[in-house]
Amino acid sequence: MKKKQCIFFALILIIVVSAVVIILNIPDNQQTSFVVDGNNWSGEVVNGGSLLLELNNDDNRKEWSITLKPEIFVSDYHNIAGTISEFHIIALNDGKGEMVFQCTNDDGRTDKYILELSISRDQKNISKLIPFPSKRANDNSNFRGGFMWFWWFILVCDLLVPFTMLIAGRMMWKHCPKHINGVVGYRTRRSMKNIETWKFAHDYCGQLWWKIGLWMIIPSVLVHVPFYHSDEDAIGNVSLILVIIQCIVLVLSILPTEHALKKKFYDDGTRR
Numbered sequence: 488m489k490k491k492q493c494i495f496f497a498l499i500l501i502i503v504v505s506a507v508v509i510i511l512n513i514p515d516n517q518q519t520s521f522v523v524d525g526n527n528w529s530g531e532v533v534n535g536g537s538l539l540l541e542l543n544n545d546d547n548r549k550e551w552s553i554t555l556k557p558e559i560f561v562s563d564y565h566n567i568a569g570t571i572s573e574f575h576i577i578a579l580n581d582g583k584g585e586m587v588f589q590c591t592n593d594d595g596r597t598d599k600y601i602l603e604l605s606i607s608r609d610q611k612n613i614s615k616l617i618p619f620p621s622k623r624a625n626d627n628s629n630f631r632g633g634f635m636w637f638w639w640f641i642l643v644c645d646l647l648v649p650f651t652m653l654i655a656g657r658m659m660w661k662h663c664p665k666h667i668n669g670v671v672g673y674r675t676r677r678s679m680k681n682i683e684t685w686k687f688a689h690d691y692c693g694q695l696w697w698k699i700g701l702w703m704i705i706p707s708v709l710v711h712v713p714f715y716h717s718d719e720d721a722i723g724n725v726s727l728i729l730v731i732i733q734c735i736v737l738v739l740s741i742l743p744t745e746h747a748l749k750k751k752f753y754d755d756g757t758r759r
Contacts, residue, residue, distance in 0.1 A: 538576040540602070542588070544569075550591040557584025560604055576604075583717065637719050641726045642711050648733040649707055652700030660693025675741070677748040680756025684748060692744040699740060703733065 529541045538560075542551045544567065551572040553562055559580040566573040576586070586602045664672040667685050678688035710729055714722050752758055 537578070538604070540574040540576060542572045542574070542590075544572050549593070552589050552591070553586060554589045554599065555585075555587035557586060559584045560586070562586075635715070638711065638715055638717075638722055641722050642708065645707050645711070645726050645729050645733075646704065648730065648737065649700045649703040652696040652703070652737065656693045656696025656698075656700060658693070659689040660697060663689040663693075673744070675745065675748075677745060677752070677756075680752070683758065684752050684756050687751060688744060688748055691747050692740065695740055695743060699736060703736070707733070 528543065531539045543549070544551070549572075551574075553565075553574070556562070560576055560578050562574045562576050564575050566575075584604060586604070588600050588602060590598045590600065592598075659673060663686050667679050667682065668674075669679075672685070673688045673692045675688070678684055707729060710725060711722075714725055750759075
């Protein structure tokens with residue numbers, strides 16, 4: 488029994504790891520070189536790896552500066568050329584982030600704007616440029632947390648299946664329904680033969696779900712770690728694949744339980 492369970496758990500880990508490898512090797516077909524122009528700014532991405540951002544300086548009546556930087560890209564130099572403030576931005580890591588720029592006018596009034604960039608996962612290229620300014624950011628509340636809330640939300644959702652198996656497994660194992668019924672409990676043709684098969688099935692499946700749920704928590708968390716700075720699409724795809732795998736494992740747990748019932752009892756429900 489223990490040997491078969493170890494094999495079952497090993498298959499789960501192999502499936503999860505294989506899914507992660509497949510996801511990490513999905514090719515990125517995003518555009519890597521383009522030019523985007525706005526009313527008071529222009530941005531040019533060359534070979535996908537760096538961005539030259541030019542901001543209108545209005546005859547030096549405005550002064551531009553960076554007030555908040557993400558971890559995935561950085562400005563390595565700032566140059567003022569006539570009426571243009573130039574910022575050279577390079578990609579450091581993969582994912583999506585926001586850089587807050589502050590514009591100080593000649594009357595002392597300041598405005599803040601957010602530049603949002605998405606960097607491809609595989610080649611670390613700046614692959615998406617949101618029109619600047621994409622939104623006003625007169626306080627940092629728009630930036631705090633950024634889109635990371637989505638990562639945390641998806642992580643919590645993807646832990647629902649493992650924790651459900653933990654709780655439901657514990658309930659079946661320790662608190663088997665006293666009467667055979669068609670509403671609550673482990674209900675199959677073999678398990679519902681008599682009260683003895685009913686209790687055995689709940690005890691076996693309950694312990695199995697408890698162990699699988701416990702084993703599934705760590706891989707489910709680790710799968711999300713490489714995508715902490717990724718965009719919503721990548722996180723969503725990972726979540727979808729992970730949930731499908733979790734549901735497959737949940738359904739497949741019926742097989743060892745039915746095999747144990749068949750090994751322990753005859754077809755009429757009497758003990759072998």
